[in-house]
Amino acid sequence: MRLQGLHHITMITADARQNVEFYADVLGLRLVKQTVNFDQPDAYHLYFGDERGSPGSILTWFEFTGAAPGRPGAGTIHRIELAVASEDSLGFWEQRLGAHGYVATPDAGSLRFADYDGLEFSLVVATGEDPALRAVHPEIPPEHAITGIAGARAFAPATDIDQEQALLTQTLGFTFLGDGRYRLNGEQRGFDWSYDPAPPAAPLQGAGSVHHIAWASLDGDHLGWQRSVRAAGGHVTEVLDRDYFKSIYFREPRHVLFEIATLSPGFAVDEDPQHLGEQLRLPAQHEHLRAQLEQVLTPIENPRAATAGS
Secondary structure, three states, rough: OOOOEEEEEEEOOHHHHHHHHHHHHHHOEEEHHHHHOOOOOOOEEEEOOOOOOOOOOOOHHHEEOOOOEEEEEOEEEEEEEEOOHHHHHHHHHHHHHHHOOOOOEOOOEEEEOOOOOOOEEEEEOOOOOOOOOOOOEEEEEEOOOOOOOEEEEEEEEEHHHHHHEEEEEEEOOOOEEOEEEEEEOOOOOOOEEEEEEOOOOEEEOOOOOEEEEEEOOOOOHHHHHHHHHHHHOOOOOOOOOOOOOEEEEEEOOOOEEEEEOOOOOOOOOOHHHHHHOOEEEOOOOHHHHHHHHHOOOOOOOOOOOOOOOO
């Protein structure tokens, strides 16, 4: 039983339209799914990624309209690292982000920027042999397109270090590299996971904050993962059906919310792969609310919808 790599990272936004504009246009990712929060169906759950909606490329957002700005702190992810193919790509993105009004700052071989909600990112040059997970955008040359999610950094309290290392290395299969840094060499992809000292202010969940991070697993392994996390002292949920994957959730010793999600059935289970994200898809349990939800959800349009199939 081994993790396959990253599955997705989920955030909160205050504005679905800005969300689509920034991630599907400025960053050139594909909007692969329009659906809703299972637990709060009047809130969007939007998914962005590569052309196929591959785990390892997926960034997702809950829209809570008008939410106050969040603030990262102990037990939360504060920066996400996106991979590009080369140093030349960093220059391309510095210019592109600047042209759209976003300040991008070179930083030791990477490029740092924040989205419209203040969520922090770094673009880093891809290392290793992970397959490139690219989306297609008419203004972004393929050689400069984002190639997947390379890593994430969390703020951590200075406690539970031994328990943290035991869970990550012995239970989940990460390699400890020292100084708060870990590497997950999954069966399909690698991922860099790091802890930084937490600022004094407590975290606030809101627009621009990260809700959870999900690791990819083979189908059928969830009961084994449940047993392993419980044996390590973690409090883990039952297996939950999220339509596009099955999941369990638990907090690791530094309090970051972890999910383990299956690779299948995937995002094409209810849509033609050529038309991902073009229509609102609802969980079966909420389909009876469609007329009501279509009245309250912010109208958005997948940028691909006008040209798909042409």
